[in-house]
Amino acid sequence: MEQTKHKSGYLELIAIIAIVLFYGQAAYQRNLVWKDEITLWSDVVKKSPLKGRPSTNLGTAYSKVKKYKFALEQYQNALRTGSFPLKAYVNLGNTYEKMGQLELAFEMYKKALEKTPDDYMARINLGGLLHKQGLTEQAIKEIEIALNINPGNLEALNVLGGIYANKGLTNLAIAEYKKILQIDPDNARAFYNLGLIYDKKGLTGDAIYYYQQAIRLMPDYPQALSNLGCIYGRTGRIEEAVELFKRSLNTEPDDATTMFNLGIAYEELAKNYGQRAMNAEQREAMKKAIETYGRVLIIEPYNMQARERINKLMAMSSGAN
Known part of the structure; x- marks a missing residue:
């Protein structure tokens, strides 16, 4: 029995190593695209350091590649050049916000507004930041000022819709997102946000419609693909769910939640292929589930749910031999 356990652990390790090698190569190829962009602009900066x-x-x-310290250096350099100072302050604020340094982000947005009170983008970003800090009324005030400066601004309407949605004021949120669609009928994000609201309300048919519209407009929209996949998984449309999760991961390959859901979908496929002696289709689905959970562990090494599911599936696979 102990020998079987060691063998199972060894096989799990081998499977995970193989997955690491395969997906590590894919990540390397993706990073080359961003490396080219960084190389391009690095060369331009060297040639024109005062611009x-x-x-x-x-x-x-x-x-874009989450190298925020390097991004900060460049935005600070842009500020020192004296050109685009307002945009530099907003970019610095955005970057500090992504790094979780909210006080510094707040300071940058405020500096932008001190220089130009009518900078509606700084107002919008400040509103979003205030909302994160739980200062909802102040956040709404900033967004309303932004909308007075630039009526119908889609980003302001989107942030306001998000604030209302998070407060549970779903009807107000829906109204804001529908305003966006009146201005821009092809706004994928507004369709997605409406899908999200209806999904949380349990209105599955409406959620499916809005997610599908978002995907129609943006076929590689990872969140819409993943959320629609979850609905299909819950409603028994497992094969469609698998395809949606895979498409989502093509765009967001390090999304551990979507990857975990893909593993569950493969497990469900295995169950659907029959409850009697394991056939080739079941084996293949179980193999894919194990590989997928292995990928989850690459991203989140301490994800116990993924590890437990791998062990369970490998035990089932060994027992069927």
Whole structure:
């Protein structure tokens, strides 16, 4: 019995190592795209160190790969050049916010507004930050000021909708998102946010419709694909759920939650293939489930649910041999 346990653990380790090698190579290839962008703008910054736009673009490239310290350096350089100072303050605020340094983010947005009180983007970002800090009324006030400056601004309407949704004021949130669609009927994010509200309300049919519209407009929308996959999984449309999770992971390959849900979907497929002696389709679905949970462990090594499911599936697989 002990020998079987050791063998199972060894096989689990081998499977995970193989997955690491395969997906590590895929991650390397994806990173080459961003590396090219960083290389491009680094070269421009070297050639034009006194211009703010190249530093701003290089900072944005670093931000895309979550290298926030490097992004900060470039935005600070853009600020020193004296060109695009307001955008530099807002970019610094955004970056500090992503790093969890909310006080510094607040300071940057305030500096932008001290110089230009009519900077509606700084107002919108400040409103979003205040909402994160639980200062909802102040957040709404900032967004309303932004909308007075720039009526119909889609970002302001979206943030306001999010504030209302988080407060549980779903009817007000729905109204804001529908305003966005009146202005921009092809706004995928507004469709997604409406889907999210109806999903939380348990109105599955409406949620499916809005998620589908978001995906129609943005076929690689990872959150919409993943959430629609969850609905399909709950309603027995397992094969469709699998495809949606896979599409979501093509865009967000490190999303451990979507990956875990894909593993569950493969398990459900295995169950659907029959309850009698294990057939080839069941074995394949179980193998894919194990591989998927292995990928979860690469991202979250201490995810006990994924580890337990791997052990359970490997025990079932061994017992069927």
